Amino acid sequence: MAGIAQVAKEQPIIAxxxxxxxxxxxxxxxTGLLVGVLFYSWGYQIVNDIGVAGxxxxxxxxFYITNFVFWIGISHAGTLISAILRVTQAEWRRPVxxxxxxxxxxxxxxxxxxxxxxxxxxxxxxxxxxIPTGRGIWPNFRSPLMWDxxxxxxxxLGSLLYxxxxxxxxxxxxxxxxxxxxxRSIKTLFFTALALGWRGTPQQWHSLEAGIRAMAVIIIPVxxxxxxxxxxxxxxxxxxxxHSTIFGPYFVVGAIxxxxxxxxxxxxxxxxxxxxxxxxSDKVFNNLGLLFxxxxxxxxxxxxxEHLTVWYGHEHAEINVFNExxxxxxxxFFWTMIVVNTIIPLAILPFPWGRxxxxxxxxxxxxxxxxxxxxxxxxxxxxxxxRLDFNVGTYSASWVEMGILIGSIGLFGFLYxxxxxxAPIVSLWEVREGEHIQHRRTQPTSQSMPVQAVSAGExxxx
Amino acid sequence: xxxxxAAFATPDDxxxxxxxxxxxxxPASAIEVRSSVPLEHDLHAIGDKVTSxxxxxxxxxxxxxxxxxxxxxxxxxxxxPLPTGGMPIVSLPPAGVITFEGVAIGAILCTVGxxxxxxxxxxxxxxxxxxxxxxxxxxxxxxECEEGAPEAWAANALETERV
Numbered sequence: 001m002a003g004i005a006q007v008a009k010e011q012p013i014i015a016x017x018x019x020x021x022x023x024x025x026x027x028x029x030x031t032g033l034l035v036g037v038l039f040y041s042w043g044y045q046i047v048n049d050i051g052v053a054g055x056x057x058x059x060x061x062x063f064y065i066t067n068f069v070f071w072i073g074i075s076h077a078g079t080l081i082s083a084i085l086r087v088t089q090a091e092w093r094r095p096v097x098x099x100x101x102x103x104x105x106x107x108x109x110x111x112x113x114x115x116x117x118x119x120x121x122x123x124x125x126x127x128x129x130x131i132p133t134g135r136g137i138w139p140n141f142r143s144p145l146m147w148d149x150x151x152x153x154x155x156x157l158g159s160l161l162y163x164x165x166x167x168x169x170x171x172x173x174x175x176x177x178x179x180x181x182x183x184r185s186i187k188t189l190f191f192t193a194l195a196l197g198w199r200g201t202p203q204q205w206h207s208l209e210a211g212i213r214a215m216a217v218i219i220i221p222v223x224x225x226x227x228x229x230x231x232x233x234x235x236x237x238x239x240x241x242x243h244s245t246i247f248g249p250y251f252v253v254g255a256i257x258x259x260x261x262x263x264x265x266x267x268x269x270x271x272x273x274x275x276x277x278x279x280x281s282d283k284v285f286n287n288l289g290l291l292f293x294x295x296x297x298x299x300x301x302x303x304x305x306e307h308l309t310v311w312y313g314h315e316h317a318e319i320n321v322f323n324e325x326x327x328x329x330x331x332x333f334f335w336t337m338i339v340v341n342t343i344i345p346l347a348i349l350p351f352p353w354g355r356x357x358x359x360x361x362x363x364x365x366x367x368x369x370x371x372x373x374x375x376x377x378x379x380x381x382x383x384x385x386x387r388l389d390f391n392v393g394t395y396s397a398s399w400v401e402m403g404i405l406i407g408s409i410g411l412f413g414f415l416y417x418x419x420x421x422x423a424p425i426v427s428l429w430e431v432r433e434g435e436h437i438q439h440r441r442t443q444p445t446s447q448s449m450p451v452q453a454v455s456a457g458e459x460x461x462x
Numbered sequence: 463x464x465x466x467x468a469a470f471a472t473p474d475d476x477x478x479x480x481x482x483x484x485x486x487x488x489p490a491s492a493i494e495v496r497s498s499v500p501l502e503h504d505l506h507a508i509g510d511k512v513t514s515x516x517x518x519x520x521x522x523x524x525x526x527x528x529x530x531x532x533x534x535x536x537x538x539x540x541x542x543p544l545p546t547g548g549m550p551i552v553s554l555p556p557a558g559v560i561t562f563e564g565v566a567i568g569a570i571l572c573t574v575g576x577x578x579x580x581x582x583x584x585x586x587x588x589x590x591x592x593x594x595x596x597x598x599x600x601x602x603x604x605x606e607c608e609e610g611a612p613e614a615w616a617a618n619a620l621e622t623e624r625v
Contacts, residue, residue, distance in 0.1 A: 142556045157567065165577065172596070197583055204497060428498075437480070
């Protein structure tokens with residue numbers, strides 16, 4: 001006999017953790033091959049030096065920085081959305097938070113790889129760590145690149161802990177479950193280690209919930225600061241179409257927008273692949289779809305405002321970059337971005353049928369493509385047409401850069417597939433808690449009185 | 463002395479058992495309630511108040527983290543002063559950005575540290591005899607009592623075990 005929660009219903013979440021799932025294995029295998037492409041390409045670059053990449057004067061930032069901004073943007077899917085939903089106590093958040101938080105953690109790890117890849121000689125990255133070198137030189141904290149290091153490190157650490165804290169009670173549930181079947185199995189030992197000895201006492205629950213609430217409040221400004229600081233990597237320079245005061249909010253909105261897109265696609269695949277229709281329901285897609293519409297509108301507004309001021313100002317260097325986007329070499333990219341990021345989402349998502357799982361996933365794929373193109377336009381579009389006209393140049397990505405881009409997508413998939421097989425992708429205890437709250441609301445008020453309120457023994461026995 | 467463990471199917475059953483224990487005068491320190499979901503709002507152990515200092519520790523951590531990173535920026539700027547053309551060696555806007563991250567990282571680390579401390583994690587206490595019931599969303603009530611003490615409170619339990 002189960003408790004309030006319908007434990008049998010949890011089977012689709014737990015099944016990948018306890019048994020062999022051919023679909024997940026195949027997914028891990030295919031994405032694992034792409035991870036091989038990533039490390040082969042990166043290894044090739046390390047051995048033959050950075051010259052094998054397409055970056056050259058004047059486009060010194062190419063695919064690598066584009067990918068860096070793209071992945072950091074995607075990382076805003078999880079922790080930020082999850083934190084906002086927790087702070088606002090949105091009940092429908094419960095099945096979504098874990099799969100969103102995992103996206104953040106993995107996207108940040110991959111985003112953080114790209115500055116190392118771009119460095120060419122990754123073993124010199126320690127120069128950014130605040131310890132003096134042999135000559136007593138410290139990192140220069142005036143550089144936005146140092147701000148990046150600090151912000152991304154903080155966000156990564158915060159996101160990993162924010163993912164791990166609510167995972168502990170779930171690991172305890174899995175430990176107790178596995179111990180019942182085989183107390184000495186590897187799975188039992190694994191879950192026991194990650195459960196950290198969790199017992200589920202009132203004190204533990206109280207502290208954990210207080211901690212999660214505090215983390216949610218702290219992580220929101222951190223997430224905003226991360227992409228604001230990434231935008232300042234560009235905006236602090238006087239390069240055309242970079243030196244903009246709205247770059248901070250523009251980047252943050254774009255980041256959350258791309259994050260929601262990835263979340264939509266991930267949720268659709270999880271729902272289909274693991275049969276999680278009970279949890280990742282149409283209602284969840286509908287609610288996130290409404291958020292998606294809001295961000296499509298905001299992103300469209302920021303893009304319009306950004307381009308309108310450049311066009312109206314008509315400053316020589318800026319209008320060159322602008323014209324190349326609107327009708328020049330980059331126009332195909334620009335108009336594709338506009339179509340997939342605004343026209344298609346705004347034609348589909350406002351309607352109830354457009355917020356069904358498949359429709360939102362299709363729109364999400366388009367927005368992911370569009371947001372990558374946006375980053376490419378910002379990075380390569382501007383650097384190809386710098387302020388000094390004689391320095392105009394072109395850029396085309398080499399196979400090494402292509403391999404690393406494709407490999408990074410594979411790495412994300414591989415990490416996600418692995419995570420689904422070692423941790424519940426839907427938070428068991430949070431969903432159970434939701435059911436208990438629902439149950440309590442339907443009970444007479446006397447049932448929810450604390451025990452201290454009852455004084456007489458006779459009354460209690462009655 | 464021994465401990466009687468009882469597993470209850472619902473919070474209502476567990477609440478009933480706790481009322482009986484309270485009426486029988488069993489002290490709160492002898493009772494332990496455990497669940498796979500947070501039930502503290504409607505399932506207090508008798509007289510057992512749970513508190514947390516997480517929020518205060520987060521504020522303290524924020525101060526410490528901010529102070530530490532501002533100090534790092536100030537120290538490193540002065541330790542290897544760059545030519546600034548008469549501008550301050552310690553530039554406040556960049557120091558503000560780094561200090562903000564320090565505030566956040568300090569608050570995060572102190573929050574997590576306090577949660578682990580208050581929860582007694584990582585803990586080595588061995589699993590109880592009925593812990594598998596927690597996986598099934600049941601509620602466990604354990605009471606330290608003498609052999610032969612009244613067990614009426616556990617009458618509605620799914621399973622009991624004395625250890």
